Amino acid sequence: MRTPIIAGNWKLNNTISEAIELTQGIKRLVADTTDVEVIVAPTFTALAAVYAVIQESNICLAAQDVYWENNGAFTGEISPTMLKDVGCEYVIIGHSERRQFFAETNESVNLKTKAALTTDLKPIICVGEHLEDREAGNTEKIIEDHVSGGIKDLSAEQMLSCVIAYEPVWAIGTGKTATPKQAQEVHVYIRQLISEAYTDEIANQVRIQYGGSVKPDNAAELMSQPDVDGALVGGASLQAESFAHIVKSSIK
Numbered sequence: 068m069r070t071p072i073i074a075g076n077w078k079l080n081n082t083i084s085e086a087i088e089l090t091q092g093i094k095r096l097v098a099d100t101t102d103v104e105v106i107v108a109p110t111f112t113a114l115a116a117v118y119a120v121i122q123e124s125n126i127c128l129a130a131q132d133v134y135w136e137n138n139g140a141f142t143g144e145i146s147p148t149m150l151k152d153v154g155c156e157y158v159i160i161g162h163s164e165r166r167q168f169f170a171e172t173n174e175s176v177n178l179k180t181k182a183a184l185t186t187d188l189k190p191i192i193c194v195g196e197h198l199e200d201r202e203a204g205n206t207e208k209i210i211e212d213h214v215s216g217g218i219k220d221l222s223a224e225q226m227l228s229c230v231i232a233y234e235p236v237w238a239i240g241t242g243k244t245a246t247p248k249q250a251q252e253v254h255v256y257i258r259q260l261i262s263e264a265y266t267d268e269i270a271n272q273v274r275i276q277y278g279g280s281v282k283p284d285n286a287a288e289l290m291s292q293p294d295v296d297g298a299l300v301g302g303a304s305l306q307a308e309s310f311a312h313i314v315k316s317s318i319k
């Protein structure tokens with residue numbers, strides 16, 4: 068049985084005081100929730116303040132990106148060790164916005180994933196096709212490329228520490244959610260890819276989140292799919308009530 072995992076990707080939103088207020092709200096609303104892993108991913112500048120709020124709670128901290136070197140002349144970057152130091156347990160890697168606007172590639176995703184794992188940070192590796200890919204019948208090809216590129220050369224043990232987030236780009240911030248059937252189909256395919264690269268047993272343990280316009284009113288149906296193990300939530304994670312509602316919808 069895989070524990071559902073719901074992460075709020077706050078993207079480029081919230082000052083430190085706004086981040087604290089949002090976290091306090093989420094903390095209060097999910098305080099009694101068990102059997103779900105709850106994660107918030109603020110911007111780098113709010114990580115320390117959010118960590119202070121969630122200590123000794125059932126909420127974990129994630130960063131939205133990481134660099135693969137631990138120190139040196141890399142102006143503007145943040146290392147895995149720094150993220151660990153500020154209290155992160157997870158890090159989102161290869162989000163489609165980073166692939167689209169910041170030249171993220173499968174190679175950089177793989178370097179970041181390996182660096183995170185070496186530092187005991189759990190990667191949430193994002194994969195997903197564009198609308199043109201889906202319409203051209205290339206969804207599986209893109210997913211295969213993103214998954215195999217991201218997890219390249221990971222040991223079985225490292226694979227088990229990763230979460231995969233399937234985020235069809237056409238569903239992100241558009242209000243157009245993948246149907247539960249579409250999500251389930253791709254999740255099964257991702258599990259099959261992991262099984263081919265490792266074993267069935269490992270594939271059955273890795274959690275696969277769905278992301279893309281997850282809202283309180285569609286979360287339960289998406290989460291009820293057998294291979295959908297949680298959600299990576301953008302817009303709806305910016306309000307404590309809607310995020311907490313999604314967290315509660317994920318309990319199977």
Ligand code: 13P
Nearest residue numbers: 076239240279280301302
């Ligand atoms: P939305 O939930 O706003 O569509 O964003 C999804 C996402 O990109 C989470 O990483």
